[in-house]
Amino acid sequence: MFMKLCATKDISPGEMKQFDLIEEEILVVNLSGQFYCLEARCSHAGAPLYEGSLEEEVLTCPWHYSQFKIKDGSVLRGPARKPLRVYRTEIKDRQIFVETERPEGRKIEESKNLKSERS
Numbered sequence: 001m002f003m004k005l006c007a008t009k010d011i012s013p014g015e016m017k018q019f020d021l022i023e024e025e026i027l028v029v030n031l032s033g034q035f036y037c038l039e040a041r042c043s044h045a046g047a048p049l050y051e052g053s054l055e056e057e058v059l060t061c062p063w064h065y066s067q068f069k070i071k072d073g074s075v076l077r078g079p080a081r082k083p084l085r086v087y088r089t090e091i092k093d094r095q096i097f098v099e100t101e102r103p104e105g106r107k108i109e110e111s112k113n114l115k116s117e118r119s
């Protein structure tokens with residue numbers, strides 16, 4: 001089931017935003033106009049990744065600086081060992097949709113601040 005999160009204009013290139021769904025937290029990242037939805041907590045110890053930093057296609061965790069590849073969630077640098085889950089994402093009518101496994105899921109909060117790419 002796909003769920004609408006927000007409009008594409010709400011997340012500028014190089015920014016990311018967290019959405020809290022029931023039992024799932026999703027991080028939406030805008031990489032040069034391409035949108036990716038990943039699990040929002042670091043697979044190492046659960047840091048909120050929206051507080052991390054984006055540099056090109058790499059997301060760095062704010063706590064112990066693990067690095068993940070945005071496009072596939074793979075670990076580029078530990079201590080994290082488990083990749084981040086990447087959710088199927090669709091853009092329709094300039095809106096961002098994410099595929100969630102929970103049909104009862106609904107958006108309960110659009111949360112957390114935007115984080116800009118470091119330059």
Ligand code: FES
Nearest residue numbers: 042044045061064
């Ligand atoms: S919580 Fe992310 S590297 Fe430890």
